[in-house]
Amino acid sequence: MGIDLTYAPAPESRSIVDLKASYGLFIDGAFVDGHGSGFKTISPATEEVLAEVAEADAADVDAAVKAARRAYSRVWSRMPGSERAKYLYRIARIIQERGRELAVLETLDNGKPIKESRDVDIPVVAAHFFYYAGWADKLGHAGYGEDPQPLGVAGQIIPWNFPLLMLAWKIAPALACGNTVVLKPAETTPLTALLFAEICQQADLPPGVVNIVTGAGETGEALVAHPDIDKVAFTGSTAVGKAIARSIAGTDKKATLELGGKAANIVFDDAPLDQAVEGIVNGIFFNQGHVCCAGSRLLVQESIADDLLERLKRRMSTLRLGDPLDKNTDIGAINSAEQLARIRELSEIGESEGAERWSPACELPSQGFWFPPTLFTGVTQAHRIAREEVFGPVLSVLTFRTPSEAIEKANNTPYGLSAGVWTEKGSRILHVAGALKAGVVWANTFNKFDPTSPFGGFKESGYGREGGRQGLAAYLKTEQGGR
Amino acid sequence: MAARIDVRKTYKLYIGGAFPRSESGYSYIVNDAKGRFVANAALASRKDARDAVVAARKAFGSWSGRTAYNRAQVLYRVAEIMEDRRPQFVQALQQSEGLTTARANAALDAAIDRLVWYAGWADKLTQVVGNANPVAGPFFNLSTPEPTGVVAVLAPQESSLLGLVSVVAPAIVTGNTVVVVSSFDRPLPAVTFAEVLATSDVPGGVVNLLTGSAATIAPWLAAHMDVNAIDLVGVAGEQELATELEVAAADNLKRVRRAPVAEPDWTASPSLDTMTDFVEIKTVWHPMGV
Numbered sequence: 001m002g003i004d005l006t007y008a009p010a011p012e013s014r015s016i017v018d019l020k021a022s023y024g025l026f027i028d029g030a031f032v033d034g035h036g037s038g039f040k041t042i043s044p045a046t047e048e049v050l051a052e053v054a055e056a057d058a059a060d061v062d063a064a065v066k067a068a069r070r071a072y073s074r075v076w077s078r079m080p081g082s083e084r085a086k087y088l089y090r091i092a093r094i095i096q097e098r099g100r101e102l103a104v105l106e107t108l109d110n111g112k113p114i115k116e117s118r119d120v121d122i123p124v125v126a127a128h129f130f131y132y133a134g135w136a137d138k139l140g141h142a143g144y145g146e147d148p149q150p151l152g153v154a155g156q157i158i159p160w161n162f163p164l165l166m167l168a169w170k171i172a173p174a175l176a177c178g179n180t181v182v183l184k185p186a187e188t189t190p191l192t193a194l195l196f197a198e199i200c201q202q203a204d205l206p207p208g209v210v211n212i213v214t215g216a217g218e219t220g221e222a223l224v225a226h227p228d229i230d231k232v233a234f235t236g237s238t239a240v241g242k243a244i245a246r247s248i249a250g251t252d253k254k255a256t257l258e259l260g261g262k263a264a265n266i267v268f269d270d271a272p273l274d275q276a277v278e279g280i281v282n283g284i285f286f287n288q289g290h291v292c293c294a295g296s297r298l299l300v301q302e303s304i305a306d307d308l309l310e311r312l313k314r315r316m317s318t319l320r321l322g323d324p325l326d327k328n329t330d331i332g333a334i335n336s337a338e339q340l341a342r343i344r345e346l347s348e349i350g351e352s353e354g355a356e357r358w359s360p361a362c363e364l365p366s367q368g369f370w371f372p373p374t375l376f377t378g379v380t381q382a383h384r385i386a387r388e389e390v391f392g393p394v395l396s397v398l399t400f401r402t403p404s405e406a407i408e409k410a411n412n413t414p415y416g417l418s419a420g421v422w423t424e425k426g427s428r429i430l431h432v433a434g435a436l437k438a439g440v441v442w443a444n445t446f447n448k449f450d451p452t453s454p455f456g457g458f459k460e461s462g463y464g465r466e467g468g469r470q471g472l473a474a475y476l477k478t479e480q481g482g483r
Numbered sequence: 484m485a486a487r488i489d490v491r492k493t494y495k496l497y498i499g500g501a502f503p504r505s506e507s508g509y510s511y512i513v514n515d516a517k518g519r520f521v522a523n524a525a526l527a528s529r530k531d532a533r534d535a536v537v538a539a540r541k542a543f544g545s546w547s548g549r550t551a552y553n554r555a556q557v558l559y560r561v562a563e564i565m566e567d568r569r570p571q572f573v574q575a576l577q578q579s580e581g582l583t584t585a586r587a588n589a590a591l592d593a594a595i596d597r598l599v600w601y602a603g604w605a606d607k608l609t610q611v612v613g614n615a616n617p618v619a620g621p622f623f624n625l626s627t628p629e630p631t632g633v634v635a636v637l638a639p640q641e642s643s644l645l646g647l648v649s650v651v652a653p654a655i656v657t658g659n660t661v662v663v664v665s666s667f668d669r670p671l672p673a674v675t676f677a678e679v680l681a682t683s684d685v686p687g688g689v690v691n692l693l694t695g696s697a698a699t700i701a702p703w704l705a706a707h708m709d710v711n712a713i714d715l716v717g718v719a720g721e722q723e724l725a726t727e728l729e730v731a732a733a734d735n736l737k738r739v740r741r742a743p744v745a746e747p748d749w750t751a752s753p754s755l756d757t758m759t760d761f762v763e764i765k766t767v768w769h770p771m772g773v
Contacts (some may be wrong), residue, residue: 453626
């Protein structure tokens with residue numbers, strides 16, 4: 001009795017990060033001023049201004065594309081794959097060496113818990129560079145012809161939810177295949193991409209192979225519209241993905257689009273319930289639910305729904321929300337005021353449409369952007385919280401009676417990025433996994449990522465794959481024969 | 484003695500395994516390569532296109548659910564029936580493309596051989612483009628191709644049989660179902676092909692063939708929210724129309740095979756892209772040992 005079992009604060013020190021007052025664009029191997037008006041990037045956990053960041057206008061984007069084109073034609077596309085590989089290995093090693101610094105900076109700028117940036121984001125970033133480094137001199141064995149050729153200059157636009165990880169997914173395969181890149185990080189999370197630019201300098205990567213242009217939507221539009229890029233790689237919302245597909249219509253630009261999702265996480269009555277609860281929590285509360293493949297629709301078999309929900313609520317009550325730099329934090333800050341407003345709006349709509357809202361007792365910090373882990377029961381397929389991507393820690397719970405009903409409900413969405421299946425019955429796993437229209441199916445697990453494993457969607461979740469051998473196709477001329 | 488009066492024919496559409504007339508009631512005159520009347524063909528309307536999409540969607544589940552071996556058998560059987568109907572195809576090719584008998588036979592040979600080639604891919608593509616992934620953890624991890632769904636195919640305008648087979652076979656062999664708009668000026672080989680399909684083991688709805696104008700029908704297919712992909716080769720060289728169609732296709736992020744500047748050489752060996760452009764890689768994870 002009377003023993004204090006609360007956690008003492010265990011903050012990770014931010015002294016390892018050398019934050020500059022302002023950051024320029026990274027073009028042709030050097031940091032330069034942008035011609036846009038510039039913007040501030042803040043810590044979403046405290047609203048503290050972290051740095052001033054340059055904004056690239058169309059002229060800056062043009063300079064970056066020109067630098068990338070020069071580097072492509074004079075250096076990178078001519079370099080033997082074995083030499084490109086060594087640059088990528090170098091980068092991978094530096095990322096490992098500076099892993100703590102990158103993790104802290106990511107957490108500062110993004111608001112995600114340090115345990116996730118430290119144990120998931122940054123290690124997978126390094127692994128991604130290691131994996132694709134090894135492909136650079138083996139492309140003739142990848143199944144795309146004996147001597148597959150790069151596309152040229154890739155324009156790449158990434159989101160704010162996994163800033164450095166999405167950068168790695170874009171840059172590592174592009175460079176391995178012999179392309180050069182102009183990458184635009186998200187407006188709210190530019191800092192790790194700029195630290196990555198320093199890493200490129202540290203690795204003596206030839207100037208122009210990687211160019212980083214910071215800015216908002218207009219910078220991205222200028223990049224997509226630039227006549228001298230050969231490839232657009234985008235991760236972000238389905239609405240923007242469609243706009244990009246329209247914008248490049250009639251051109252020779254290739255595209256890979258990794259867009260939104262509304263994944264079903266299906267729990268059958270014979271599932272290992274405690275494991276399933278962990279998977280559900282990981283599926284929707286990992287990274288504050290800022291995950292395109294988040295398991296945001298829980299489909300639970302009716303006969304076990306009460307039992308499962310009781311266990312889920314109990315587990316949710318133990319989640320620790322707060323300082324992202326604290327090593328014991330499970331749920332960090334929502335990335336921006338704008339995203340917080342979107343989550344609030346959809347949650348209010350969920351209530352007004354008749355679903356029942358529940359959150360554990362959870363004290364929110366007074367500064368910054370926060371939203372408690374939330375679940376909605378009594379959700380129907382017509383509810384907006386069951387159809388639209390919330391991109392926050394909000395779980396919609398629906399029930400089903402038969403496997404075929406589960407499959408039908410799971411597929412009843414324009415999205416098709418991921419799905420989860422929980423059951424101890426092997427043949428049911430394989431049957432359901434086969435019937436789900438989703439690019440990634442996690443069975444008795446969720447939200448697992450690996451550089452060797454292709455990731456990408458069906459339907460309106462986009463096209464193309466990132467990761468694995470299939471991820472190379474996004475950056476190679478694959479058309480080998482006639483039609 | 485007076486010459487016998489021909490029985491002139493008005494061909495029909497092929498939708499859901501049946502041969503309806505166009506719901507619009509329109510047909511158009513098909514002339515041979517020298518401009519002489521050959522027959523009337525149905526002029527497909529947007530309603531016909533929508534009906535065809537419904538038929539294709541209805542057929543998708545069962546066709547994509549068949550075993551790969553079975554789809555291979557079904558496609559090979561189509562090649563067998565084409566062999567049976569050589570004279571009809573040769574005549575259609577001569578009329579449509581103005582070929583000599585020898586060249587018409589060569590085009591038919593190539594079309595049948597192409598079909599046989601694709602039939603064999605049914606149970607091999609998964610092995611060639613799918614694989615296990617050695618992830619850094621205790622997980623079984625497998626990537627396999629799955630059909631994209633309903634594919635709208637604008638068949639080439641010039642190569643009325645080899646070109647047609649070269650765009651239809653790679654789409655359906657992986658389990659997709661298709662809505663095809665045939666060559667406008669040269670629809671007869673497509674009509675004969677539809678008659679072959681109707682007497683083959685290809686289930687109704689897997690291939691739906693519309694004769695008519697791509698410029699008229701394609702915008703409805705490109706914008707249709709229940710079509711998952713579109714092959715624009717039939718509007719090769721028509722840059723403006725192709726761009727419009729690609730823009731419309733973005734509404735539900737259809738997979739688009741763009742229109743080339745000119746119709747390709749269909750005698751060249753096909754690339755795997757003809758199939759892989761209309762499949763989706765699915766990756767399944769499962770823990771091992773826990």
